Amino acid sequence: MGNQAKLSADGKDYEFPVLSGSVGPDVVDIRKLYGQSGLFTFDPGFTSTASCESALTYIDGEEGVLLHRGYPIGQLAEHSSFMEVSYLLLNGELPSKDELDTFTYTISRHTMLHEQLLQFYRGFRRDAHPMAVMCGVVGALSAFYHDSTDISDPEHRTISSHRLIAKMPTIAAAAYKYAIGQPFLYPDNSLSYTGNFMRMTFGVPAEPYDLHPAVEKAMDRIFILHADHEQNASTSTVRLAGSSGANPFACIAAGIACLWGPAHGGANEAALNMLHEIGTPDKIPHYIERAKDKNDPFRLMGFGHRVYKNYDPRATVMQKTVREVFDALKVDNPVFETALRLEEIALSDDYFVEKKLFPNVDFYSGIILSAIGFPTTMFTVLFALARTVGWVAQWNEMISDPHQKIGRPRQLYTGPTQRDYVAIDKR
Ligand code: ACO
Numbered sequence: 001m002g003n004q005a006k007l008s009a010d011g012k013d014y015e016f017p018v019l020s021g022s023v024g025p026d027v028v029d030i031r032k033l034y035g036q037s038g039l040f041t042f043d044p045g046f047t048s049t050a051s052c053e054s055a056l057t058y059i060d061g062e063e064g065v066l067l068h069r070g071y072p073i074g075q076l077a078e079h080s081s082f083m084e085v086s087y088l089l090l091n092g093e094l095p096s097k098d099e100l101d102t103f104t105y106t107i108s109r110h111t112m113l114h115e116q117l118l119q120f121y122r123g124f125r126r127d128a129h130p131m132a133v134m135c136g137v138v139g140a141l142s143a144f145y146h147d148s149t150d151i152s153d154p155e156h157r158t159i160s161s162h163r164l165i166a167k168m169p170t171i172a173a174a175a176y177k178y179a180i181g182q183p184f185l186y187p188d189n190s191l192s193y194t195g196n197f198m199r200m201t202f203g204v205p206a207e208p209y210d211l212h213p214a215v216e217k218a219m220d221r222i223f224i225l226h227a228d229h230e231q232n233a234s235t236s237t238v239r240l241a242g243s244s245g246a247n248p249f250a251c252i253a254a255g256i257a258c259l260w261g262p263a264h265g266g267a268n269e270a271a272l273n274m275l276h277e278i279g280t281p282d283k284i285p286h287y288i289e290r291a292k293d294k295n296d297p298f299r300l301m302g303f304g305h306r307v308y309k310n311y312d313p314r315a316t317v318m319q320k321t322v323r324e325v326f327d328a329l330k331v332d333n334p335v336f337e338t339a340l341r342l343e344e345i346a347l348s349d350d351y352f353v354e355k356k357l358f359p360n361v362d363f364y365s366g367i368i369l370s371a372i373g374f375p376t377t378m379f380t381v382l383f384a385l386a387r388t389v390g391w392v393a394q395w396n397e398m399i400s401d402p403h404q405k406i407g408r409p410r411q412l413y414t415g416p417t418q419r420d421y422v423a424i425d426k427r
Contacts, residue, residue, distance in 0.1 A: 002017060002018060002019075002020075003017070003018035003026070004016065004017060004018060005017075005018050005028040007033075007037070009037060009039060012037070014033070014036055014037050016028050016029055016030055016032070016033065017029045021053075023058060023060075024058060024060065027050045034410075040410045040411075040412070042412050045306075046231075046236070047306075050231075051231055051236060051239070051407075052231065052239065052398065052401070053401065053403070054230070054231070054394065054397060055069070055092070055397070056068065056069065056089060056228060056230075056390075056393055056394060056397060057069075057089075057228045057229060057230045057390070058070075058230070059229070059230050059307050059308075061305070061307035061308045061309050061310065062309050062310060063310060064308060064310035064311045064312065064313050064358075065313065066229070066313050066314065068085065068088060068089060068227070068228060069088050069089065069092055069093070071088070071094070072313075073224075073225065073313050073314060073317070074313055074316070074317060076088075076224055077221050077224050077225060077314075077317045078317075080094075080224065081192075081193075081220055081224075082193055082194060082220045082223040082224050082227070082386070082389075083100065083103065083104045083107065083192075083193050084100055085224050085227050085389070086103075086107075086165060086227065086389040087099065087100060087103045089227060089228055089389055089390060089393040090161065090389070090392070090393050090396070104193070106162055107162055107165055107166045107193065108166070108187075108189040108193075108196075109166075109189070110162050110163045110165075110166035110167060111166045111167065111169070111170055111187035111189060111196065112167075112170065112186065112187055113167055113170050113171065113174070114144045114145075116144070117137065117140060117141070117144055118174065118184060120136070120137055120140055121133065121137065121174060121175070121178045121184075122178075124136070124178065126178065126179060126181065127179070128179070129377055130172070130175035130176060130179060130377055130378055130381045131256065131259075131260045131377075131380050131381060131384070133175040133178065133179075134171060134172065134175055134256050134381055134384055135253055135256050135257050135260075136253075137171050137174075137175070138164075138168075138171060138249060138252055138253045138256055139249065139250060139253035140249075141163070141164070141167070141249035142247045142249035142250050145160065145163060145249065147159075148160040148163060149247040149248070149249070151242075151245060151247065151248070151399055154400075157248070157396055157399060160247070160248045160249065161248065161392040161393075161395075161396060164248065164249065164252055164388050164392055165388055165389050165392060168384070168385045168388045169187075169193065169196060169197035169200065169385055170187055170200060172197070172201070172378075172381045172382065172384070172385045173185070173197060173200035173201040174200075175378075175381060176201050176378055176381075177200075177201070179377075182204060183204075183205055184200075185199065185200045185203055185204075185205065186200075187200060192216065192220070193220075194216055194219045194220040194223060195211055195216050197219075197385070198211050198215070198216065198219060199211065201374075202373060212328050212329065214324055214325065214327070214328030215325060215328060215329065215372055217324075218321050218324055218325045218328075218368060218372070219372065221317065221321055222318075222321070222365060222368065222369070222382065222386070223382075223385070223386040224386075225314040225317060225318065225361060225365075225386075226314075226361070226382075226383050226386035226387055227386055227387065227389050227390050228387070228389065228390025228393065228394070229387075229390065230307070231394075232264070233258050233259075233261075233263075233264050234255040234256075234258040234259040234264060234265065234387065234391070235255065235387075235390060235391060235394050237254050237255050237257070237258040238251045238252060238254060238255040238391040238394060238395055239394060239395065239398050239407065240254075240407040241254040241255075242395045242398055242399065243398065243404065243405065243406045243407040244406050244407075248392065248395055251391070251395055252388060252391050252392070252395075255384075255387070255388075255391045256384045259380060259383060259384050259387065260380055262301070265380040265383040265384065265387075266380050267301050267302060267360070267362040268302070268361075268362035268365045268366040268369070268379045268380070268383065269366065269376045269377070269379045269380060270301040270302075270362075271301040271302030271362050271363055271365075271366050272335070272366030272367065272369075272370060272376055272379070273301075273376065274287075274300070274301045274302070275335045275338055275339055275342070275366075275367070276335060278338055278342065279338070280334070280338065281337065281338055281341040281342075284338070284341060284342050284345050285345070287300070287342075288300075288342075288345060288346060288349060291303075291351075292349075292351045300342070300346060300352075300357070301362070301363075302359055302360055302362045302363030302364075302366075303346060303352070303357050303358070303359060303360065303363065304355070304357040304358075304360065305358070305360045308358060308360065309356035309358075310356070310358060311358045311359065312358060312359060312360040312361050314360075314361035315358070315359040315360055315361055315363055315364060318361060318363070318364035318365050318368065319340075319359075319364050321364075321368055322336055322364050322367050322368050322371075325368050325371050325372065326371060329371060329372075331371050333367065333370075333371060335367055335370075336367050339363065339364065339367060343359050343363070365379070366379055369382065
């Protein structure tokens, strides 16, 4: 018999199995807690709760480690491509050359959108936030691809996964084009996944589109850095939506809605806005003081993380990528100097040191994306594009799990106890 955890409550003792993963903290298996004791656990924000078993991504927040299927994110960002990481997340192993070629080809065959779906965009206001458009259009995919929504059929699941990964760049680019009033560009499947997205976003039908190889590489790397991140809020949303048997297009639309929030995917937009607001390094101390003031809602955006209590390993790669993009495009934006100085000042300040608040992936990503030419409103859209592969891989893992149940948390009820209805003239 393995380790057991003991709980004493109301004079009774209970024992629960302790389960071990391949690495990381053990977990107390409390699935029988309510049945045996009549007690629930209380864990708002799931700070101590493992919601599922997963073999995809491992994070050691104390050490600043992020592994996809065992491979460190730094190595993947340096040597791999987004298509290769997508294959890895979906299938569990790095692909052979043939497997990668086949996968890339398959994805490229699904990049077009149903013509009728393109009409859908015209229902939105031109000034709509592209995340609002993404939520709507991705949710609408289930109305267009009925032939891949039977979640009990593994082939349907594979096709819908490929469709989502393939169509997301087309959907994202169209959201951008619609906002600026330019014609949509059809995909060009002779280009790389990332090159195709960049052309659909920044190209115009009137002339050829040239993409600097360093920018293509930087974008591909940004996609790798955002591909998956364990059971974060949007991934948990996708799993929860999917646990009821909802189709994958609807589940990913739910994930996009969750990702939009400024405490999650919206933070890169907020971080860049903050850096612009700070402006010059001499203003940093004022903003540091505001961030520390409990009575001021201001927080340093792009700082702190629920899991990382060390430098986010993705932020390390991002910081390096800023320099590469700036060199390639020959830009020199003072906002980068402000960011570096802000990081330096914050990391030598007791408040941030004691609370273990380090830059997260969003701190530098906005600077790169803005140098490449993306407006801030597109930042979270790019995050959603890349995270789609993680959402889809996690969703597939959940559906294939024989222990999968509908997600149904309980609560600590603090409302009125039962009382009788009072007629309106007596209230
Ligand atoms: N600036 C100032 N203080 C902060 C910050 C910050 N960015 N982040 C956390 N703190 C403080 C909190 O005030 C709190 O202080 P207290 O213990 O005195 O009350 C303490 O640090 C712990 O913070 P919590 O909010 O309880 O930590 P939690 O794990 O719930 O939040 C979060 C993590 C939401 C990321 C938070 O750090 C934050 O709001 N950061 C800014 C937004 C951001 O960058 N989000 C991106 C996350 S990464 C991603 O989604 C890809």
